[in-house]
Structure formats: C-alpha cells, structure tokens
Amino acid sequence: MDETMRGVILHAPGDVTVEDRPVPHVIDPTDAVLKVEIACICGSDLWPYRGLQPVEESPMGHEYIGTVVEIGSDVKNVKVGDFVVGSFCLSDNTCEICQSGYPSRCVNGGFMGDTQAQYTRVPQADGTLVVVPGGKPDDPEVLASLLAASDVLGTGWFGAVAAEAGPGKTVAVVGDGAVGLSAVLAAKALGSEQVIAFSRHEDRAALAREFGADVVIAERGEEGAAKVKELTGGLGAHSVVEAVGNQVSMDQAIASCRPGGHVGFVGVSHDQQIDGGSLFFSEVHLHGGPAPVRRFLPDLIDRILKKEINPGKVFTLRLPLEQAAEGYKAMDERRAIKVLLEV
Amino acid sequence: MDETMRGVILHAPGDVTVEDRPVPHVIDPTDAVLKVEIACICGSDLWPYRGLQPVEESPMGHEYIGTVVEIGSDVKNVKVGDFVVGSFCLSDNTCEICQSGYPSRCVNGGFMGDTQAQYTRVPQADGTLVVVPGGKPDDPEVLASLLAASDVLGTGWFGAVAAEAGPGKTVAVVGDGAVGLSAVLAAKALGSEQVIAFSRHEDRAALAREFGADVVIAERGEEGAAKVKELTGGLGAHSVVEAVGNQVSMDQAIASCRPGGHVGFVGVSHDQQIDGGSLFFSEVHLHGGPAPVRRFLPDLIDRILKKEINPGKVFTLRLPLEQAAEGYKAMDERRAIKVLLEV
Numbered sequence: 001m002d003e004t005m006r007g008v009i010l011h012a013p014g015d016v017t018v019e020d021r022p023v024p025h026v027i028d029p030t031d032a033v034l035k036v037e038i039a040c041i042c043g044s045d046l047w048p049y050r051g052l053q054p055v056e057e058s059p060m061g062h063e064y065i066g067t068v069v070e071i072g073s074d075v076k077n078v079k080v081g082d083f084v085v086g087s088f089c090l091s092d093n094t095c096e097i098c099q100s101g102y103p104s105r106c107v108n109g110g111f112m113g114d115t116q117a118q119y120t121r122v123p124q125a126d127g128t129l130v131v132v133p134g135g136k137p138d139d140p141e142v143l144a145s146l147l148a149a150s151d152v153l154g155t156g157w158f159g160a161v162a163a164e165a166g167p168g169k170t171v172a173v174v175g176d177g178a179v180g181l182s183a184v185l186a187a188k189a190l191g192s193e194q195v196i197a198f199s200r201h202e203d204r205a206a207l208a209r210e211f212g213a214d215v216v217i218a219e220r221g222e223e224g225a226a227k228v229k230e231l232t233g234g235l236g237a238h239s240v241v242e243a244v245g246n247q248v249s250m251d252q253a254i255a256s257c258r259p260g261g262h263v264g265f266v267g268v269s270h271d272q273q274i275d276g277g278s279l280f281f282s283e284v285h286l287h288g289g290p291a292p293v294r295r296f297l298p299d300l301i302d303r304i305l306k307k308e309i310n311p312g313k314v315f316t317l318r319l320p321l322e323q324a325a326e327g328y329k330a331m332d333e334r335r336a337i338k339v340l341l342e343v
Numbered sequence: 344m345d346e347t348m349r350g351v352i353l354h355a356p357g358d359v360t361v362e363d364r365p366v367p368h369v370i371d372p373t374d375a376v377l378k379v380e381i382a383c384i385c386g387s388d389l390w391p392y393r394g395l396q397p398v399e400e401s402p403m404g405h406e407y408i409g410t411v412v413e414i415g416s417d418v419k420n421v422k423v424g425d426f427v428v429g430s431f432c433l434s435d436n437t438c439e440i441c442q443s444g445y446p447s448r449c450v451n452g453g454f455m456g457d458t459q460a461q462y463t464r465v466p467q468a469d470g471t472l473v474v475v476p477g478g479k480p481d482d483p484e485v486l487a488s489l490l491a492a493s494d495v496l497g498t499g500w501f502g503a504v505a506a507e508a509g510p511g512k513t514v515a516v517v518g519d520g521a522v523g524l525s526a527v528l529a530a531k532a533l534g535s536e537q538v539i540a541f542s543r544h545e546d547r548a549a550l551a552r553e554f555g556a557d558v559v560i561a562e563r564g565e566e567g568a569a570k571v572k573e574l575t576g577g578l579g580a581h582s583v584v585e586a587v588g589n590q591v592s593m594d595q596a597i598a599s600c601r602p603g604g605h606v607g608f609v610g611v612s613h614d615q616q617i618d619g620g621s622l623f624f625s626e627v628h629l630h631g632g633p634a635p636v637r638r639f640l641p642d643l644i645d646r647i648l649k650k651e652i653n654p655g656k657v658f659t660l661r662l663p664l665e666q667a668a669e670g671y672k673a674m675d676e677r678r679a680i681k682v683l684l685e686v
Contacts, residue, residue: 096578097602105602105626107577234450235439250619259440259448259632269619276593276615280608283448283632289602289623 007117008060008324008341013051016325021059024114024121029074030092032125034066034084037136038147039116039341040315041327042088043177044268049328052270060324061116062088063150065143067136068129069119077126083136084129085301086122087293088112088151093127103127103294111290116324118343130297133305142304144312144340148182149300152338153311154293155266156182156243157300162264162287163239165192172196172228173213174253175243176204178314178338179266181211183241188212189309192239196231198224198252204337207313221248225255236261242288243267250274259283266291315340350460351403351667351684356394359668364402367457367464372417373435375468377409377427380479381490382459382684383658384670386520387611392671395613403667404459405431406493408486410479411472412462420469426479427472428644429465430636431455431494436470446470446637454633459667461686473640476648485647487655487683491525492643495681496654497636498609499525499586500643505607505630506582508535515539515571516556517596518586519547521657521681522609524554526584531555532652535582539574541567541595547680550656564591568598579604585631586610593617602626609634658683 007021024033040063048055068082078084090110091103098106106127114120122128137143145153156179165171171187173180176199187195188211196215197208205216217227228237236258242249245267253263254274265288279286303309317336319327327339350364367376383406391398411425421427433453434446441449449470457463465471480486488496499522508514514530516523519542530538531554540551543561551559560570571580579601585592588610596606597617608631622629646652660679662670670682 096576100603102603102626233439245619247619260443260445265619265623269623272619274617274619274622276588276608276612276617279617279629280612280632283445285628285630286622287628289626 005118006321007114009057010048010055010060011057013049013055016049016328018322018324021117023119026070026072027121028123029072030124030126031072032068032075032078032122032129033070034064034120034122035069036064036066036115036118036120036343038143039064039321039343040147041116041331041339041341042151043179045328046332047268047270049332059114059117061114062112063147063152064112064115064120065147065150071125075125078129078131083132085132085146085149085297086112086129087154087297089290089293090124091127091294092124093294098127101295102292104290104292116321116341128294130301132301137305141310141312144315145304145310146301147340148311148314149297149304151293152178152314153182153300154296155179155291157186157296158291158293159183159241159243159264159266160186160190162262163241164262165190165239167191168193169238170194170196170232171239171241172237172256173241173243174198174249174256175267176201176208177243180241180243181207181314181337182311183243184208184213185211185309185311189303196228196237201334207337210313221252222255224252228256232258241266245269245272247272254279254282254284257282257284261285262287264288314338318342348461349664350457352400353391353398353403354400356392356398359392359671361665361667364460366462369413369415370464371466372415373467373469374415375411375418375421375465375472376413377407377463377465378412379407379409379458379461379463379686381486382407382664382686383490384674384682384684385494386522388671389675390611390613392675402457402460404457405455406490406495407455407458407463408490408493414468418468421472421474426475428475428489428492428640429455429472430497430640432633432636433467434470434637435467436637441470444638445635447633447635459664459684471637473644475644480648484653484655487658488647488653489644490683491654491657492640492647494636495521495657496525496643497639498522498634500529500639501634501636502526502584502586502607502609503529503533505605506584507605508533508582510534511536512581513537513539513575514582514584515580515599516584516586517541517592517599518610519544519551520586523584523586524550524657524680525654526586527551527556528554528652528654532646539571539580544677550680553656564595565598567595571599575601581605584609588612588615590615597622597625597627600625600627604628605630607631657681661685
C-alpha cells in the first residue's frame, strides 16, 4: 500500500489545494480503511468555503464509496476487499438511538471526514458501512449513484420521509440543490401523488422534472407558498421538504404546508430562527436534522442496483481530484449542481 | 327566555367586571345558543389580563358546557334541550383539514368566545358541539370534568398525542398549570410507561402525582433537562409536552427529548424563537398548535362518564360568576390552578 496519498485541504475561505498526505491506517479496533473509488463535493462544504462558518485548515469531504483495504480487530461486518458505501454520519448501529432509526445521533457516533482523498479511515465501520451486494459495479453511472447514496440522496430521502411523502400526498420541495433534487426523486419513488419543485434555474428545473417533479414553481418566499396553495385547493401541500437551511427557505416551507401537514428539514441550519407563534398557528409537524442515512442505505443500494433510481445525475461535472479547486468554484458559482472527483 | 344576562368583560389589564348584556340569539343558520351550565377561566385569559398581549375591551371565556336553547335552520346534529360540550375551536368537521384530524384549523373555523356568561352563541354548531350521551349528569365532579374537556383537558391530551405518548414511552411534561397537569393525566391514560412532571409547587406536584406522574422534578431549564436525561439512561424522554409557551419552556422541552423523540407543544406561543441549529441537531419531532379538541371529545366524554379520568380536579377554586374578578386574581397570583365559575 502507498505511504502517501493526495487529498483536498481547505486553508481559508476560497482557498482549496490538493496535497500529499500520509495514507491513514486503523487506529481504533472498530476502524476500517478504504481505498476511495470516487469522491465528491457537498453543498455543505460551501459554507466554510464561502466563509459563512468558521474555517480551520482541514481536510475535506464526507461522502464516500470504496474498497476495504484494512480493518481493525473488532470489525466483523466488512472484510478486506469488500466494496462498500457508508453514511456521512458514523454509527455503531446497535445503541438504542440507532435502533430507533436515528444512527445520525448514535451515542457512539460522530461525523465522517477527509474523504476527498485517495484513502480514508472510517470509525465505527461495522455500524456505518454497508457492503454492496455483488461487489464493485462496472457501470460508472451506478457508481456515481452509490456515491450519492452516502449523503445527498440519503439526505433528500430522509427529507421526504420526515415530510411523510407517499401515496396520496402532494409534496413540495424547497431548494433546487442536489439535496432538494434528491428529495424530489425520493418523493416520487415513495409514491407521492404530486411533486412540486421550486426552481428558477433551467438546468435544475429540467433535472427536477426528470426526477419526477410534476410542477416547477419559479416564485419564492410568500409568493412561492401562495402558488403551492393555488395548486392544492387553498390548503397547502401535505408534505414539504426544506433543503436549503436558511431563514427564507424555512419560512417558505412552513408557509407552503397545510395544517396538520409535515415539514421535513434537511438543509444544514444556518442562522435560522423559527417563530414559535407562526409555527404554533401553522399547526404543521416539523422534523429534521442530519440524515440517518444508514437506516436507508440497504434499500437505496437495492434500488440503485436495480436501476429504479438514478440519483448520480446530480453530478453535472466530473473532474480529476487534482482539480478540486475548480470543482469548489463551479459549485460556488452554481455552474455545477454537484461535482464528482475522480480519485 | 331572559332578555339580559350577566357576563364577564375585560376592560384593561387587571380590570375585570361582570355586567348586564343582551342574551345572544342565532345569527347564522349554522349557529346554536346555549344556556351555559358552568364556566371557567383559562390560563390563556391571563395573557391579556397581565397586559402581555394587546387588550381590547372584550367579553371573555372560550370553554363551555351547557344546554341548547336555540338552533339555526341548518343545524342538524344538536337539538333544543341537548346537553353538549364544545371545543374552544369552531369547526364544520367536514372540510378536508377537519377530516384529517385538525378541526382546530377548519377552513370555515374560528375561535369561540364570550362563554364566561349565562348564555353563549356557538357558530358552526354541528361540527363544534358534541352531545353528552344520557343528558346532563347530576354529579358536579363529572360536570366539572366535562367542562375541562372543552379546552384544558383536550389541549393537554393533544400535547400528549402530539408527543406520541403511549406504551413503552417515558413522557416528560413541562408546565404545571392546568394544561400541563392535564397532559400528565393524558400521558398516563394513554398507557405511557413513565411520566415525569416538572413542578416546584407542592399543590401542583401533588395533583401531578394524583394524575399519574411517577416522578416530579423541581429543577428547571438545562438543569431540569439534565435530570430527565439522568432518569433515561442519558438519552432523554421519548416524548415531551411543552405546556407553557415561552422561550425557557420550549428550550427545556427540546433539551429534555431524545433524538428521534417527539415534542408536543400546546402552550400558546409568546415571543418564542426556536433556534434552527439547535432543533436540527436535537433531531426531535416538533408538533403543536391550538388543540383539535373536537377530534378527541367523544373519547374524552366517554372516559369521563365512565369515571376513568377525573380532569375536573384542576379546578381548585369555585366562585360564583359575579366574583369573576377574584377568580382572575387568584389564578394570576397562582393561588388557584384553575377557577370554575358557577353561572
């Protein structure tokens, strides 16, 4: 195995480089090390990139698929050579919180990092990784879709589940980033009757339609919510996914939802204050947080291998890892929906 | 029928009188008029009484039981002579929102008023009122409990249902007012495994225990939440009812709940801001609002008539209607949990 690898480092807002770093090895007996197959950049990576949250110099990335190259002595569920997908949230998948469906808040959990690199160390490997049946697929579209399952698809899926999307429901999705588009795909895959996307970018609106949106609304804020009410007999959507994480998007999501309906929020919250009185009189259900992707992974992998869903289409730009800086720039300038990095 | 009646008027903060007013009559064909049996004062009446929300000179009260004395031409479900309980929320009980379980947000709805009086007009009578089987009970405790069902019990019950209280669950209740105590009763009646109340007033703590609380915690805020975690293996309660409506109570409720758990909030929200980031990482479910009491009324009436529950115990002071001012004062000074007015 190599002694050094290439990996992405964020030094300061706007300053991304790819550098030589030591290949990681098992530290704790519950760790595994993966040779990363393909990597990608997340919308949430843009928060520090834009200087909208404090930045320390740090390796980047938390989405990953790859081949197990090393395991700790306690690891039982994966072995060297397995091709795996993991969640961006680490989990033992055995604690009471995991078992209740929230591996994203495992009592022994944490967040994955340092995956925009050739190798990565995965703590809590047994509870975090899922082996892809049949081994590594050849089809690059399937690989891209499996990578998407690691976070962006799993997060959009959780948004749709938290919003109780499903048969008979009208589902509105606020946010046309990769998570919002994945939520559109999820809402449709879960059998929702009508899916409404919000977008004013033709490329994103087109992908929303391809993923199953029946209607795309260009209006935002109160006007956007008014459009949803127009489409739903004045009542509002049964289910709304908030996939941005700011004040406008949350207010729009709550205003688009009918009384007794469900808002699933999965945009990482930044400076959001939810007015208690508005929430009280809206009488919606509100649920969200870091997505418990591990809960959904076996089902998502199955749907991807059967080609029922093709979430990898959110990757509209592919670059070699060495050009990660250009990848960040393209996402920041919204020239790409999501960037895949070839390792 | 009398031409004038006595009724409570709030003129300004702290200024309550009982005055002669015209007896109300049917205005709309969907109205009914009731001869009020007993009336009461709600914790939410204290907000304007304390000047914590804008006050216009207005008749008071929204909880009621009584005998139908007049009906509009469209009223089919109740007839003159029926003894009825109604919700504080008006509802047609037929619209899509009512049918989905939220009569509190009926498209033709509104709020009841002017019930601290000898007679009261109930709009949307067919969808708002429920006839008490067997007619007017003789037992004054049963009458008090039926009156409680109109709002305070129904609201506590909704809090417990919104928090998904039930078998196997540990339920914490923030707030030792009449609604919080009713939520304790509801959590127990719904079969919860462990019920935790917060109170530092011995009379309220005693009633909480009588209503089914297994533990009463005196600590508040972060210390209170820490106590709940101590009692639940470090995880937090499965279900938390927020029955106050201010910032401290909401923060305490969210902090007391485990990831994936449910917070039901039924305290009328005043100047609450819920931090999106804290809510996101708490990963709780949040649901509340004006209680859809009509949904629960038939079940609550049945449980009361069978004496399975005795929610009327929240009335710790009985006064004649003429002494309403003293009733407001006693509740404001927390000398009484809830005041019943004999009409």
